[in-house]
Amino acid sequence: MNITDRTKVKRIPKRGHYDLETIYSILDDEFVCHIGFVHHGSPVVIPTLYGRKDNYLLIHGASTSRMLGELNKELDICLTVTLTDGLVLARSGFHHSANYRSVVVFGKAQLIEDKAEKEAALKAVSDHIIAGRWEEVRPTKDNELKATHVFKIPIDEASAKIRTGGPADDKEDYELDIWAGVVPIKKVYQTPIPDPLNKEGVEMSESVKRFVEVNKNF
């Protein structure tokens, strides 16, 4: 990945990463991003779901959505994904920190107009979140496709920033009788709650069973 003025990690450069493997691994560990764009001169930051397929991020929404209307103007956007992995508790307030993995992608969102590509992109978003769910549900209707805008954003100008490990205190502070350490944070999926309107006898589908199995964090 080329490093640009926008993606170069300037504060604590050792936390910066520019290889696609690292960038993809963070993007694949989350499905909510924050998209920033400029509207009437003001910055706007909106959370939305995303998927990744190859070197593209994919986002979708109602074609009537204000954000997607703005993205369609070929504006510059900034798409940021952040995973918080821990609270870092040091011996001084100053050295308290957080462990995190984040990715920032700059680019322009490209509206997907081709019907087959659009459906494939929607499937990719679905697969990114719960693999196999797409095949289990009722097929998409033409009017639903029309009511949905899907955009792809190339991962061409991006960087990751990562902090791991314990506190880094001032040398003399290690002599203090202050407990220091890390409180790990995990995103946990809990036991799925069936819709009370599920038809009698309908069991949890395979994709959801697999998802629960894979994501058991405790």
Added chain:
Amino acid sequence: MNITDRTKVKRIPKRGHYDLETIYSILDDEFVCHIGFVHHGSPVVIPTLYGRKDNYLLIHGASTSRMLGELNKELDICLTVTLTDGLVLARSGFHHSANYRSVVVFGKAQLIEDKAEKEAALKAVSDHIIAGRWEEVRPTKDNELKATHVFKIPIDEASAKIRTGGPADDKEDYELDIWAGVVPIKKVYQTPIPDPLNKEGVEMSESVKRFVEVNKNF
């Protein structure tokens, strides 16, 4: 809270909330925000820690940070906080959704110059994340205060957006033999990991013990 063109929830208006109680409760449930600002005409979205005290959001960082340098120019910013509470699995791909609580705050970041106010703001950020930790650690030094910029952002132009509950499918799809439901998501704090460099005999401090007790999610 006055509703402005920037804060009005236009897509699915029933999900919009403008009362301070709702806005505060979401802000108090998280400590990572995404700040958007315009830099050389491009939007930039950066994750950072925050605290809330009364009607202000407080953020801090190294005085050499690019983001804080930009914020100090009295630019418009957009600060967004998002909690993802669940995956909503419907009978069609189209009606899949997520349960979430988000807050968007528009405003300008105000640099806190007064030393006492600055220290109080840093304590407020610390208290927002782990109450009581501030009193346990080594006091802040003057050079640390100088190396840190702290900004307050009034919560004067803000809105919340919330989705809860199960899937909302098309009437005829309830007849399908497709499992639908919600996969709840929780942020979980795990057992704290002591710094191997803690002095022998130093026990976990009270603030961390209380934090673990309060945040036991499973």
